[in-house]
Amino acid sequence: MPGYGYELRCRECGKSWGNQPRSICDDCFSPLEVFFDYDAIRGTFTRQQIAARAPNMWRYAELLPLPENYSPTLPIGFTPLLNAPRLGERLGTKNLFLKNDAVCLPTLSFKDRVVAVALAQARNFGFDTVACSSTGNLANAVAAQAARNGFHAWIFIPADLEPAKIVGTQVFGANLVRIAGSYDQVNRLCSQIADERNWGFVNVNLRPYYAEGSKTVGFEIAEQLGWRLPDNIVVPMAGGSLITKIKKAFGELIELGLVEPKPVRFFGAQATGCSPISTAIKAGNSEIEPQKPSTVARSLAIGNPADGHYAIKTISQTGGWAEDVSDSELVESIQLLAETEGVFTETAGGVTVGTADKLYRQGRIHPDETTVLCVTGNGLKTTDVLTGKYETEVPIPPKIAEFDRYLESRLGVGEKDVPATVEV
Amino acid sequence: MNITVQIPTALRRHTSGIERITCTAANLGELFSALDQQFPDLRPHLRDDAGQIRRFLNIYVNEEDIRFLGGNTYAFQDGDEVLLVPSIAGGLA
Numbered sequence: 001m002p003g004y005g006y007e008l009r010c011r012e013c014g015k016s017w018g019n020q021p022r023s024i025c026d027d028c029f030s031p032l033e034v035f036f037d038y039d040a041i042r043g044t045f046t047r048q049q050i051a052a053r054a055p056n057m058w059r060y061a062e063l064l065p066l067p068e069n070y071s072p073t074l075p076i077g078f079t080p081l082l083n084a085p086r087l088g089e090r091l092g093t094k095n096l097f098l099k100n101d102a103v104c105l106p107t108l109s110f111k112d113r114v115v116a117v118a119l120a121q122a123r124n125f126g127f128d129t130v131a132c133s134s135t136g137n138l139a140n141a142v143a144a145q146a147a148r149n150g151f152h153a154w155i156f157i158p159a160d161l162e163p164a165k166i167v168g169t170q171v172f173g174a175n176l177v178r179i180a181g182s183y184d185q186v187n188r189l190c191s192q193i194a195d196e197r198n199w200g201f202v203n204v205n206l207r208p209y210y211a212e213g214s215k216t217v218g219f220e221i222a223e224q225l226g227w228r229l230p231d232n233i234v235v236p237m238a239g240g241s242l243i244t245k246i247k248k249a250f251g252e253l254i255e256l257g258l259v260e261p262k263p264v265r266f267f268g269a270q271a272t273g274c275s276p277i278s279t280a281i282k283a284g285n286s287e288i289e290p291q292k293p294s295t296v297a298r299s300l301a302i303g304n305p306a307d308g309h310y311a312i313k314t315i316s317q318t319g320g321w322a323e324d325v326s327d328s329e330l331v332e333s334i335q336l337l338a339e340t341e342g343v344f345t346e347t348a349g350g351v352t353v354g355t356a357d358k359l360y361r362q363g364r365i366h367p368d369e370t371t372v373l374c375v376t377g378n379g380l381k382t383t384d385v386l387t388g389k390y391e392t393e394v395p396i397p398p399k400i401a402e403f404d405r406y407l408e409s410r411l412g413v414g415e416k417d418v419p420a421t422v423e424v
Numbered sequence: 425m426n427i428t429v430q431i432p433t434a435l436r437r438h439t440s441g442i443e444r445i446t447c448t449a450a451n452l453g454e455l456f457s458a459l460d461q462q463f464p465d466l467r468p469h470l471r472d473d474a475g476q477i478r479r480f481l482n483i484y485v486n487e488e489d490i491r492f493l494g495g496n497t498y499a500f501q502d503g504d505e506v507l508l509v510p511s512i513a514g515g516l517a
Binding site: 023024026027028029030031181184185187188191192195203204207287289290292304306309 | 432433434435437468469470478479480481482484487489491492507509510511512
């Protein structure tokens, strides 16, 4: 791997493809994967060196497929790993953590990480236009980082996307194309467009590089746990890539001696209305059957997940499991997470929390073990699912007596019960 | 039934650069036989050694995934447009 330290290889037949904008092995039609030369960085990429770097995803640059002398343009990632005692109490565990990518910058989802790596390579390969098919979060991330880095952007979305995700793409000046169809149809169309045009499609011809950005979620979790791995991790699944890349990340840290080897069980979370991967896991199948999605969790509404096969392998090889939750369960879980931990997540996060609840109740996750839930997006993008959940308050006059009356009606508390003065 | 098959760029080196093929086939099995006959080099790229459709190859008929139409049992209609599209995965497990 001269000059780079990484290269594309076919995951199935092993053929080397060097470094180029390509995601398919022409020989066997299988996906390409970035392989690193770990020997080249072993011993020089240390905990101390990483700790001395700025708190963002670029502190793991040696394990990202970046062009030589690449200079990042945004401080992305290193989102908080929060302990979650109050949510844990509700789920029946004292060892619960949240990886909170609801506050990932610049666009409040984990997709900022993957796009950052994809655009680094888009520049390297000489593209002036970047593009993607998206269920929303990726659209926001590509649009914002294209603006920041001076690319033209073409974004393809299913027409029924949440309004916040549409405006949150258009505001960056991206060309937004709404497709009258499902994400799977948008994705298929983008494969055809990518075949015809010399554009850097982050999740088509740049996909192997793009997907590596997801590993930074895993690197950060390990570092934030004090350079150790959790016992369990619960990950939302749409295309199925994130869960496989977190596993790859943990494996690389073990390979380089940055963490002690340890088995980690991977658990996948889906919405019942789009659950090809959890359905396959429950049925003991190694392949997915495509579904027609019907769920409010639009960011996870991929009925034919490209990485479904690998997600199933990741889950079954590690002794994990997959579950799915209904739309009402996922909305209740959004509320539960917000009320217990002050974290407002989008529908995908509701799916993760709701699934974790099921896994604890089923005894598949042991309450004494350390478990991390991946919260991948921000609730402000999907407020539509909370419509009707809260009353619109009638305004009261700005008078203390009015407030006392209001409080009485709200809480059933008499004036005499509310101390009028406070003794000092 | 007369159907049209769109060949993706990645596979055109096995079809002498031909992008669209018109052929007669009643179902997917017959379509593969017709393609095998015309382009023997294409066969291993569409099916594995056991004859199964390759895992990362998606087949669409008039923009619909053929698995929703009955897969191998789907009976082609005159004028059907068939797309062969690679599934863009990036997984490692």
